[in-house]
């Protein structure tokens with residue numbers, strides 16, 4: 001069972017960060033190429049969109065929906081959940097879900113937090129998702145990562161999360177053991193790093209894989225080197241030269257042929273979205289989060 005997901009925020013982030021409207025066309029072009037590839041293979045994916053996309057770029061969200069894909073929620077303005085207090089998160093989620101539902105005229109049932117920011121420190125987020133009608137979540141990264149990460153989470157396959165009487169179907173990402181390290185190859189930097197032969201082999205052998213992409217992962221879009229102020233505002237940690245260089249390197253590492261690699265993998269492996277996979281799973285496994 002291979003799940004294909006995209007997080008959609010580029011148009012909105014570009015509009016608030018730099019206002020370079022010419023970049024929208026580039027994002028449009030990559031989106032079209034992705035949608036064409038998925039059409040060719042009759043693959044339906046889940047696209048998690050930020051709420052502001054529903055208000056500022058409704059045509060992008062509707063286009064994705066019109067091509068048969070599931071629209072999920074990716075917060076309102078891409079604020080990481082672990083940087084918010086519960087009340088802020090509640091408001092953010094309410095606005096985001098409402099904007100997307102108004103945009104597509106349909107209930108939004110799936111959610112992914114920016115930067116996988118549901119961790120052991122903010123399990124209350126599950127309660128907020130349930131209050132907003134979210135039934136399926138894909139925000140858990142059950143390993144250590146630079147930001148966020150939920151290494152204490154006890155499952156790397158779909159599982160029902162119970163928290164204070166609510167239940168949410170969780171689709172975590174799926175780390176593998178690589179030279180003694182828990183890493184995730186199905187998105188982000190390691191997807192760019194590993195050759196496609198390796199990724200294809202892993203995909204074919206695995207029972208469950210959660211693939212996750214941003215348009216910028218595939219387009220070769222270069223992140224700019226951040227000023228101290230911008231870095232600290234966004235990452236909420238000290239913007240030392242070392243921290244900023246590390247982030248710049250990780251964000252821009254090994255972009256070369258990522259879109260070709262993506263296309264080749266789509267050609268050889270079957271993928272589905274959360275709505276489809278939900279129907280195939282026998283939801284017996286559950287874990288209690290305190």
Ligand SMILES: [Zn+2]
Nearest residue numbers: 007009114115
């Ligand atoms: Zn994102």
